[in-house]
Amino acid sequence: xxxxxxxxxxxxxxxxxxxxxxxxxxxxxxxxxxxxxxxxxxxxxxxxxxxxxxxxxxxxxxxxxxxxxxxxxxxxxxxxxxxxxxxxxxxxxxxxxxxxxxxxxxxxxxxxxxxxxxxxxxxxxxxxxxxxxxxxxxxxxxxxxxxxxxxxxxxxxxxxxxxxxxxxxxxxxxxxxxxxxxxxxxxxxxxxxxxxxxxxxxxxxxxxxxxxxxxxxxxxxxxxxxxxxxxxxxxxxxxxxxxxxxxxxxxxxxxxxxxxxxxxxxxxxxxxxxxxxxxxxxxxxxxxxxxxxxx
Amino acid sequence: xxxxxxxxxxxxxxxxxxxxxxxxxxxxxxxxxxxxxxxxxxxxxxxxxxxxxxxxxxxxxxxxxxxxxxxxxxxxxxxxxxxxxxxxxxxxxxxxxxxxxxxxxxxxxxxxxxxxxxxxxxxxxxxxxxxxxxxxxxxxxxxxxxxxxxxxxxxxxxxxxxxxxxxxxxxxxxxxxxxxxxxxxxxxxxxxxxxxxxxxxxxxxxxxxxxxxxxxxxxxxxxxxxxxxxxxxxxxxxxxxxxxxxxxxxxxxxxxxxxxxxxxxxxxxxxxxxxxxxxxxxxxxxxxxxxxxxx
Numbered sequence: 001x002x003x004x005x006x007x008x009x010x011x012x013x014x015x016x017x018x019x020x021x022x023x024x025x026x027x028x029x030x031x032x033x034x035x036x037x038x039x040x041x042x043x044x045x046x047x048x049x050x051x052x053x054x055x056x057x058x059x060x061x062x063x064x065x066x067x068x069x070x071x072x073x074x075x076x077x078x079x080x081x082x083x084x085x086x087x088x089x090x091x092x093x094x095x096x097x098x099x100x101x102x103x104x105x106x107x108x109x110x111x112x113x114x115x116x117x118x119x120x121x122x123x124x125x126x127x128x129x130x131x132x133x134x135x136x137x138x139x140x141x142x143x144x145x146x147x148x149x150x151x152x153x154x155x156x157x158x159x160x161x162x163x164x165x166x167x168x169x170x171x172x173x174x175x176x177x178x179x180x181x182x183x184x185x186x187x188x189x190x191x192x193x194x195x196x197x198x199x200x201x202x203x204x205x206x207x208x209x210x211x212x213x214x215x216x217x218x219x220x221x222x223x224x225x226x227x228x229x230x231x232x233x234x235x236x237x238x239x240x241x242x243x244x245x246x247x248x249x250x251x252x253x254x255x256x257x258x259x260x261x262x263x264x265x266x267x268x269x270x271x272x273x274x275x276x277x278x279x280x281x282x283x284x285x286x287x288x289x290x291x292x293x294x295x
Numbered sequence: 296x297x298x299x300x301x302x303x304x305x306x307x308x309x310x311x312x313x314x315x316x317x318x319x320x321x322x323x324x325x326x327x328x329x330x331x332x333x334x335x336x337x338x339x340x341x342x343x344x345x346x347x348x349x350x351x352x353x354x355x356x357x358x359x360x361x362x363x364x365x366x367x368x369x370x371x372x373x374x375x376x377x378x379x380x381x382x383x384x385x386x387x388x389x390x391x392x393x394x395x396x397x398x399x400x401x402x403x404x405x406x407x408x409x410x411x412x413x414x415x416x417x418x419x420x421x422x423x424x425x426x427x428x429x430x431x432x433x434x435x436x437x438x439x440x441x442x443x444x445x446x447x448x449x450x451x452x453x454x455x456x457x458x459x460x461x462x463x464x465x466x467x468x469x470x471x472x473x474x475x476x477x478x479x480x481x482x483x484x485x486x487x488x489x490x491x492x493x494x495x496x497x498x499x500x501x502x503x504x505x506x507x508x509x510x511x512x513x514x515x516x517x518x519x520x521x522x523x524x525x526x527x528x529x530x531x532x533x534x535x536x537x538x539x540x541x542x543x544x545x546x547x548x549x550x551x552x553x554x555x556x557x558x559x560x561x562x563x564x565x566x567x568x569x570x571x572x573x574x575x576x577x578x579x580x581x582x583x584x585x586x587x588x589x590x
Contacts, residue, residue: 031446036471040446040454091418096410115391116457119414123386124450126418130425131441139434146426151326151335155419159335162411176331 007288014282015058015289022057023049025075026082029132043113043121047086050104051235055218055290056081056185060193062286063207066278069197073136077196080129081189084145087129088154088185090122097162098244105235141192148188157181166245174247182222183215190283199278207283209272214287217265220258221291223248227255233295266291302583309577310353310584317352318344320370321377324427338408338416342381345399346530350513350585351376351480355488357581358502361573364492368431372491375424376484379440382424383449383480385417392457393539400530428487436487443483452476461540469542477517478510485578494573502578504567509582512560515553516586518543522550528590561586 026048033042057078064074093100093108094115101111110118133142147153157180164173190211194204223241227250231238241248249258269287273280321343328337352373359369388395388403389410396406405413428437442448452475459468485506489499518536522545526533536543544553564582568575 037446037451037454037458039458040450044446091414094411094414096414116389117454119386119389119391120450120454123418123421124446126421127441127445127450131438131445134429134434134438134441137434139429139432139437142434142437143426143429146422146429150422150426151332151339151419155335155415155422156332159332159412159415162415163332163334 004288004292007285008292011282011285011289014062014285015054018058018061019054021075022054022061022078022082026079029076029079029128031128039113040117040121040124043109043117044125046112047090047109047121048083048125050106052082052086052104054078054082056085056189059186059211059283059286060189060196062282063190063193063278064197065193066207066276066280066283067194067197067199067203069193073138073196074193076132076135077141077192080132080145081185081192083125083129083132084149085185087122087125088149088158090118090125092158094118097158098240100237100240102231102236136196138196141195144195145185145188145192148184153180153184153188154182157184161247164247167247169247169252171252174249174252177247178216178219178249179212182219183212186215186218187211194278203277206272206274206276206280207278210269210276210280210283210287213265213269213272214290217262217269217287218290220249220262220265221293223250224255224258224262225293225295229295235295262291299583299587302580303587306577306580306584309357309580310349313353313356314349316370317349317356317373317377321374324371324374324423326423334408335412335416335419338404338412339420341407342385342404342416343378343420345401347377347381347399349373349377351380351484354481354506354578354581355484355491357577358485358488358573359492360488361502361571361575361578362489362492362494362498364488368433368491369488371427371430372436372487375427375440376480376487378420378424378427379444380480382417382420383444383453385413385420387453389413392453393535395532395535397526397531431491433491436490439490440483440487443479448475448479448483449477452479456542459542462542464542464547466547469544469547472542473511473514473544474507477514478507481510481513482506489573498572501567501569501571501575502573505564505571505575505578505582508560508564508567509585512557512564512582513585515544515557515560516588518545519550519553519557520588520590524590530590557586 030045031041033045060077060081090109092098093103094110100108157177161177161181187208190207191204194207226241229238266287273283325340326336328340355372355376385404387393388398389405395403404416452472456472456476482503485502486499489502521536524533561582
């Protein structure tokens with residue numbers, strides 16, 4: 001674990017460096033709340049600047065950098081990916097979905113601005129994200145990201161997650177939910193960064209597989225933290241998965257086996273990177289960061 | 296009016312011809328409800344095949360044809376535009392928004408499938424639409440359509456519409472709502488068709504202005520029909536605008552002045568087409584169809 005901790009610390013330092021630029025560009029690409037419709041813009045900004053880890057933008061940036069990406073379009077991509085993630089959280093938190101009152105330590109969008117504004121604010125972030133992606137001029141990135149979000153991606157995971165609440169589910173269903181709800185967009189973020197840098201399909205394959213493994217690991221860690229951490233540590237309601245009868249790895253396999261699964265996925269992610277021709281040191285560190293995080 | 300009626304009949308005949316292909320391609324581009332997540336796919340199909348006029352796809356097709364468009368990508372565009380329109384209707388009908396129980400003569404998505412499925416089904420249609428647009432390989436179309444849908448377009452109109460309910464509003468606000476909520480996507484549909492056919496910015500200008508005029512006319516007619524028609528004729532709750540204190544043209548200017556406005560907009564749309572180098576006869580007929588429609 002010592003090695004892991006050191007790797008994670010390296011990643012944390014890298015993240016701190018990159019996140020400043022990511023934030024600056026988010027600020028730039030979100031409409032001002034002095035412009036009509038003001039309150040909706042305020043709500044979008046409220047959710048965007050509630051303090052997330054910016055993991056998807058960081059992964060896109062890192063993959064882009066690993067393939068020697070150049071130019072300013074990367075910030076369109078990082079901004080779009082964080083907007084898409086936030087859009088999914090806003091809708092996921094709604095009363096008819098997960099019904100969560102807190103997110104990142106503050107009231108969720110619908111608690112603060114009402115349901116109509118939360119739904120339309122989420123919609124607007126999703127739409128703005130596609131506008132930004134299109135501004136890269138790279139239609140393949142738009143297509144691939146959209147695919148990762150739709151019913152064969154994130155939305156598929158969200159609906160099966162909701163439909164499975166309180167049900168006795170098989171490991172296969174938990175795998176489906178985790179892969180689709182979380183891993184698909186994480187994987188797509190990495191692939192999008194590589195595509196923007198001009199990587200070929202062959203070069204992208206290892207990055208894709210890495211993304212698949214750490215994307216799954218990220219969600220299993222999330223489920224473990226929901227059990228082991230407090231609400232203060234998480235900034236959202238701890239223990240809510242158990243309370244809602246959510247289909248999670250710990251619920252199906254227990255906490256210890258789930259932790260074992262995380263380490264397996266970590267190793268898988270490193271094995272995937274071994275075949276890559278790109279500069280993947282930072283991606284390795286980020287994998288360690290993902291599996292050792294505490295919130 | 297005799298001339299108008301004849302023009303509208305010509306448009307109706309053209310629509311009948313084109314709508315078959317539009318429907319066939321929608322069927323092709325929507326995921327089957329035998330594929331996981333089945334119930335969500337079923338809900339998406341339910342709302343898509345509830346029998347709309349397919350006006351946005353028809354306009355895109357007509358503009359594309361007017362500029363001599365070739366190839367099969369037009370069906371990606373027509374399918375995407377109708378999905379975007381349906382996405383907006385599904386979310387607009389939600390209890391926290393317009394709270395409508397019927398649409399096109401059958402229960403709205405949330406009445407039939409519940410709110411979570413309705414919200415995610417709407418999200419999924421929006422995302423799938425962007426995937427289809429991106430598959431044309433034309434990033435400018437994606438960008439322009441997204442722009443027309445966001446907070447400076449359709450979503451902006453939707454939120455100001457909701458915020459204005461029961462308020463005393465100025466004509467300026469009604470104009471803002473109508474243009475953004477309805478005209479923006481109609482205009483974008485025409486421009487997208489022209490772009491896909493390879494039209495230049497200069498060639499697109501008259502089509503854009505035509506779209507702006509008939510888009511506004513379409514919404515004013517909608518507001519008049521809400522007052523003058525029955526629920527059976529409309530397939531949705533008649534009189535609901537007045538009941539909800541909606542900001543509409545008839546509410547601000549009265550029905551007669553609103554009808555006058557429709558004729559002015561019709562004339563504007565024809566004047567815009569006069570400067571076009573494209574084959575615009577069908578677009579002229581469609582303008583007549585739009586202002587004489589009864590549901």
